[in-house]
Amino acid sequence: MSFLIAESLDDALAAIAAGARPIAGGTDLVVGARHGKEALPDELVAIDRIDQLAEIGPGPGGIRIGALVTHATLMTDPLVVAEFTALADAAALVGSPSTRHVGTLGGNVMNASPAMDTGAPLMVLGAVADLQSVGGSRSVPLDELWTGPGTTSAQADELLIGVTLSSAPQRSGSAYVRLEYRRAMEIAVVGAAAAVTLGDDGTIAAAEVALSAVAPTVLLVEGVGDALVGRDPESAASAAAGLAGEQASPISDLRASDSYRRHCVGVMAKRAVVAAARRAAGEDIAVPVNRSIGIGAA
Amino acid sequence: MAITESPRFVRADGPDKVTGSGRYTADMNLTGQLVAKFRYADVASARITRLDVSAAKAMPGVFAVITDEDVPDVHYGSPVPDRTLFARDAVRYEGEVVAAVAAVDAATAQSAVDAIVVEYEALPIVADLEASMAEGSPLVHERWETYDVGDGTEQRPNVASFSSIEKGDVQAGLDQADHVVTSRYEADGTHAIPIEPRAVIAQWEGDKVTIWTSSQVPFDARNGVCETLQLSANRVRVIVPHLGGGFGGKCGFHFEAHVAALARATRRPVKLVFSRREEFLAPDRRRESMIIDITTGVRNDGTITARTGWVAVENGAYTADSAFFPQLSAMHVAGPYAIANVFIESSLVYTNHQPSGSVRAPTAPQACWASESHNDEVARAIGMDPVEFRRRNLVDEGIEGPSGQVYGDIGVRRCLEAAVEAAGYGDDLPADEAIGVAVGWWPSFPGPSGAYIKLDGDGSGQIITGAQECGTGSVMTLRQLAADELGMDAEDFQLVYQDTSAAPYDTGATGSQTLLNNGRAVVESAKEIAEQLRELAADQLEAAAADIVLAGGNAHVAGSPDKSVSIPELAGIAAGGELLIGKGSGTPPEYPSASATCVGDQGMAGWAGPQFSCHAIRIRLDRETGVVRVLDVFAAHDSGTIINPVGARGQVEGGIMMGIGQALTEGTRYGDDGRQQNPALLEYKLQTAADVPTIHTTFIEVPDPNAGPRGAKGVAEAPNVPTAAAIANAITKLIGRPVRQLPMTAERVWTTSNTGSEQGGES
Numbered sequence A: 001m002s003f004l005i006a007e008s009l010d011d012a013l014a015a016i017a018a019g020a021r022p023i024a025g026g027t028d029l030v031v032g033a034r035h036g037k038e039a040l041p042d043e044l045v046a047i048d049r050i051d052q053l054a055e056i057g058p059g060p061g062g063i064r065i066g067a068l069v070t071h072a073t074l075m076t077d078p079l080v081v082a083e084f085t086a087l088a089d090a091a092a093l094v095g096s097p098s099t100r101h102v103g104t105l106g107g108n109v110m111n112a113s114p115a116m117d118t119g120a121p122l123m124v125l126g127a128v129a130d131l132q133s134v135g136g137s138r139s140v141p142l143d144e145l146w147t148g149p150g151t152t153s154a155q156a157d158e159l160l161i162g163v164t165l166s167s168a169p170q171r172s173g174s175a176y177v178r179l180e181y182r183r184a185m186e187i188a189v190v191g192a193a194a195a196v197t198l199g200d201d202g203t204i205a206a207a208e209v210a211l212s213a214v215a216p217t218v219l220l221v222e223g224v225g226d227a228l229v230g231r232d233p234e235s236a237a238s239a240a241a242g243l244a245g246e247q248a249s250p251i252s253d254l255r256a257s258d259s260y261r262r263h264c265v266g267v268m269a270k271r272a273v274v275a276a277a278r279r280a281a282g283e284d285i286a287v288p289v290n291r292s293i294g295i296g297a298a
Numbered sequence B: 001m002a003i004t005e006s007p008r009f010v011r012a013d014g015p016d017k018v019t020g021s022g023r024y025t026a027d028m029n030l031t032g033q034l035v036a037k038f039r040y041a042d043v044a045s046a047r048i049t050r051l052d053v054s055a056a057k058a059m060p061g062v063f064a065v066i067t068d069e070d071v072p073d074v075h076y077g078s079p080v081p082d083r084t085l086f087a088r089d090a091v092r093y094e095g096e097v098v099a100a101v102a103a104v105d106a107a108t109a110q111s112a113v114d115a116i117v118v119e120y121e122a123l124p125i126v127a128d129l130e131a132s133m134a135e136g137s138p139l140v141h142e143r144w145e146t147y148d149v150g151d152g153t154e155q156r157p158n159v160a161s162f163s164s165i166e167k168g169d170v171q172a173g174l175d176q177a178d179h180v181v182t183s184r185y186e187a188d189g190t191h192a193i194p195i196e197p198r199a200v201i202a203q204w205e206g207d208k209v210t211i212w213t214s215s216q217v218p219f220d221a222r223n224g225v226c227e228t229l230q231l232s233a234n235r236v237r238v239i240v241p242h243l244g245g246g247f248g249g250k251c252g253f254h255f256e257a258h259v260a261a262l263a264r265a266t267r268r269p270v271k272l273v274f275s276r277r278e279e280f281l282a283p284d285r286r287r288e289s290m291i292i293d294i295t296t297g298v299r300n301d302g303t304i305t306a307r308t309g310w311v312a313v314e315n316g317a318y319t320a321d322s323a324f325f326p327q328l329s330a331m332h333v334a335g336p337y338a339i340a341n342v343f344i345e346s347s348l349v350y351t352n353h354q355p356s357g358s359v360r361a362p363t364a365p366q367a368c369w370a371s372e373s374h375n376d377e378v379a380r381a382i383g384m385d386p387v388e389f390r391r392r393n394l395v396d397e398g399i400e401g402p403s404g405q406v407y408g409d410i411g412v413r414r415c416l417e418a419a420v421e422a423a424g425y426g427d428d429l430p431a432d433e434a435i436g437v438a439v440g441w442w443p444s445f446p447g448p449s450g451a452y453i454k455l456d457g458d459g460s461g462q463i464i465t466g467a468q469e470c471g472t473g474s475v476m477t478l479r480q481l482a483a484d485e486l487g488m489d490a491e492d493f494q495l496v497y498q499d500t501s502a503a504p505y506d507t508g509a510t511g512s513q514t515l516l517n518n519g520r521a522v523v524e525s526a527k528e529i530a531e532q533l534r535e536l537a538a539d540q541l542e543a544a545a546a547d548i549v550l551a552g553g554n555a556h557v558a559g560s561p562d563k564s565v566s567i568p569e570l571a572g573i574a575a576g577g578e579l580l581i582g583k584g585s586g587t588p589p590e591y592p593s594a595s596a597t598c599v600g601d602q603g604m605a606g607w608a609g610p611q612f613s614c615h616a617i618r619i620r621l622d623r624e625t626g627v628v629r630v631l632d633v634f635a636a637h638d639s640g641t642i643i644n645p646v647g648a649r650g651q652v653e654g655g656i657m658m659g660i661g662q663a664l665t666e667g668t669r670y671g672d673d674g675r676q677q678n679p680a681l682l683e684y685k686l687q688t689a690a691d692v693p694t695i696h697t698t699f700i701e702v703p704d705p706n707a708g709p710r711g712a713k714g715v716a717e718a719p720n721v722p723t724a725a726a727i728a729n730a731i732t733k734l735i736g737r738p739v740r741q742l743p744m745t746a747e748r749v750w751t752t753s754n755t756g757s758e759q760g761g762e763s
């Protein structure tokens, strides 16, 4: 087994081109190995010291959030909280304070669990994944990145260097809500993110909704724009709930039955749309939404 | 009502534990030590057709592989001798130990475990409590008829023990009723989940073995080793380093003998450390699942005229310390109510699941959840407020309870009033909030216990006690008792404890009994030294010994505080002559009598030092998802005199958090294969620090003359009793009908509120 600590992006890219697996916070990779999910890879390259991947700021094509940005940063960074609030909502729910300080956005995205919390927010915010290898770089929309539970379309020698998002339009807001049975160390039973832009008359001008833990990958709900545009937020939220319930294909497991999941994902979608619309209208709902409305509110 | 606010609490093990300098069993290593690992059954029910350890034995680095053939032929278990150390012929639950390996390191030991060949012929899996008791059910133990425990009850297949409480004439009582309400409740099993998974190290010197183990009951552990390896008590020394919690999961005798047998076979020290998964699957201590049927006859004025109950308590594959569970569960199905006509029968039922054992207040949280939910149903049936309904029926001083015991001065009614008053019961609440109320009770457990105290020449003291500290602080409180008796400071004493060869017997950290019994022993020991000090001081101060007062670290003549001599000075004198040594045990409080007829009396019908409690709990329900959030818990407890308020409060808060977990998020799930589906902390959901509600605790201090020092009763288990019940009653208020399964998970709450499916009801 080999373990290399990359000092630079080039170091890291060379190592993974030679077959090493990147490790960022290790909260998926190492914990999973201990639980017998998948043995630790023989060759690892630690990327956590590549400071340039831990930045948030303007990049080519929008705002770049580096792959090494931790959940603890995402949930408090003023730019993220102001413009990509759903992402901050999601990061604030991850694990415990220690998980959030160690776990990274890049690890969450590349681990590709359908129950991941940052996925649905990134999806509704139209984020693209920025991949780089020794051979070059490319950007991939997220619904093309995630191909199944734990699998991505990235090549083995590609590193996620960050995600790029467009600045939020005027009178827009976003929110992420998840069903949780306790207030820490939880995994999404189901979750939903919404991004909403309001017209001058207060009705929905544009909207997207995405769901976690109800399909093999994070699911962008289809037809949301058509169904919601022109409605007032309350009725738009009900419409979103209906679409979410219809398009979800949840499983039954220890955490919930499929029928309960299908019902609850509609509830989450409704709440996400309502919260996003309120934020779009200028209301300040603290991050995470889960602590302000509905489940587990303080 | 006395509300204790004094912060006095001396905790000698605190700095060690907080700074990390304290040593737990897993932290210890001995020279030449080997690593132990077990081969488990991994199937719930099967006959062993082949067991071949030769390949494992032949592996380099493997020092021993042992099975049933390598240990004495002993069926152990009291009172039901249904177990052997290693599986013999058959396996009856997935965590049963088939073989044990000692090897040079963990990886080698694991490879050897994997190399053991075991072949099985599958046997039917007994999993359902009712099916297990039905005629013709497959048997968990074929030789059940040889397990006669001699209590006079008729033995039945798949029933390890049986008990009933019978009083008055229930049919006559039901005939007098205006309404008869019948309910069924079902509780899933749960786990103790101590933060420290268990560890055992054994080392032989000649024909004596020393065992370091994370046990709550070192003397039980020692006795188990003596019984199974056939050794006398003075050849087995059990030492418990700091213990990382137990909650009952570490009561009893577990793997000490397996490790000692490996150490003997290899002539090396051997160490076993469990993973969290093993901690879930292997020990014979988890909280039992239950089915509870209750019927109550009630008059329109609220009087209960009769109660009948049928209870099935899950024993699992073997009988740990669970033989008394039937009668204890029956007492909780009855509850602390003055009921004239009672007929409750309860059976401890074998299944092919992990064995049950004394987890914090065994049987009580589930049975109290059922009976207190049922009591709210009864109150609803007659249109009476549930608190008022309880006021009409609770026991009190001079009143006969359901088992025929007549109580002395008790605080149960004051507990009810204190909790509902603090909670603002009856005030308006938001539409998604409600307050549920439940009353609980729990016995104290008198028993033998011993301690020594010595004062050395410098006047510093040591308490050498058989008591075991499992994190509650009860052993720590012993210093205060000794200090008060001797007019010294708690800080003047060190504790020597958790060593079966150094100290006299104590039952251990079980049954909330430490302060009750060992407190008595320590006070008795201190009295002997106080006597010696008075004699010495009398000589020095030229006064009568009877006039000497011990206070403030000095001995002085009563009425003349300046005529004094310091205790260190007296100790210095004693060091040159007759040494200052005290010993104590004392006579345990008596078990009161109970007039009810009990078939299979398990000693649980008459309670010494009965403790009472009431929890009024405010919750918020997310109606669309069924998620319940506990906002405030108003807890009032009569545990007698509270000697250590900070420690007692900690017990109440911890018990409530365990109760909330049981109520809402925990619960073991079994697959059709009879195996646990959630033996991990991600899927078995404990409450976290982020979920803790505001807990408001009131102690109703009613000293009990037939209990512990200064009238103290136990306090560790009682807080776990009524929490789930109070939460249940709050949920029912919000959704209109009870959730009849425990835990009341979000999905169960949501399903109950939306489908209206309800069993039982009024007839």
Ligand SMILES: Cc1cc2nc3c(=O)[nH]c(=O)nc-3n(C[C@H](O)[C@H](O)[C@H](O)COP(=O)(O)OP(=O)(O)OC[C@H]3O[C@@H](n4cnc5c(N)ncnc54)[C@H](O)[C@@H]3O)c2cc1C
Binding pocket: A021, A022, A023, A024, A025, A026, A027, A028, A029, A030, A031, A047, A067, A093, A094, A095, A096, A099, A102, A103, A104, A105, A106, A107, A108, A109, A110, A111, A115, A116, A117, A118, A158, A159, A160, A161, A185, A186, A187, A188
């Ligand atoms: C106790 C606990 C609670 C948790 N709670 C949650 C939760 O509530 N919600 C949630 O979504 N997740 C949760 N997680 C999962 C995990 O913490 C997150 O997914 C986290 O964001 C992973 O980041 P990491 O840096 O630790 O990933 P790592 O474990 O380092 O990596 C994960 C995977 O991504 C790959 N990888 C990492 N970085 C890159 C990169 N830049 N480019 C390419 N591949 C990369 C690795 O090779 C690996 O396959 C929890 C984990 C734990 C242990």
